[in-house]
Amino acid sequence: MDLPLLYWIKQFYTLWSKEIPVLDGHPTLSWSHFVEMLSIKDQKERDYYFKQASTEGWSRDTLRKAIEKDIFKISREKKKLPAGKVLERPVNPLHVYKAVVEKVVDGDTLLVRVDFGFDVWVNQRSRFRGINTAELVKDGIPSDPVPERGEKAKAFVEEKLANLV
Secondary structure (H helix, E strand, O other): OOHHHHHHHHHHHHHOOOOOOOOOOOOOOOHHHHHHHOOOOOHHHHHHHHHHHHHHOOOHHHHHHHHHOOHHHHHHHHHHOOOOOOOOOOOOHHHOOEEEEEEEEEOOEEEEEEEEEOOEEEEEEEEOOOOOOOOOEEOOEEOOOOHHHHHHHHHHHHHHHHHHO
């Protein structure tokens, strides 16, 4: 056994000495999921990631990315914003670019063509900040147990973008 493994085992036992947490109706997370959560000091934050990973069926890599991006903090900040708050458009023209929506991929992802000026255009896959909708298809199969949710989200975005023109 190498030292990091022993260290993780000790930390695991310290954090979950009474029992391994389980959410009813959801699969138990793997050892690698728990190892990813060992670095989180705050109990509320650790519980948040545990619940999200369990209910959403996150892989270990998805959990790692969520922790790296500090999704817990972002979700708390989102709750603090008053409902209906609109992000203000920057007034500095150096940070405003024209873009053409080429395709709505799903409810939170667009393929856009951005004009950086001087006849420089870049194709970019963009996601809406703070929004996570059901994917339509992942690896050739519907990724959501209720595929209509993804279709509804995509139709909503297409309708809103059509009304902007």
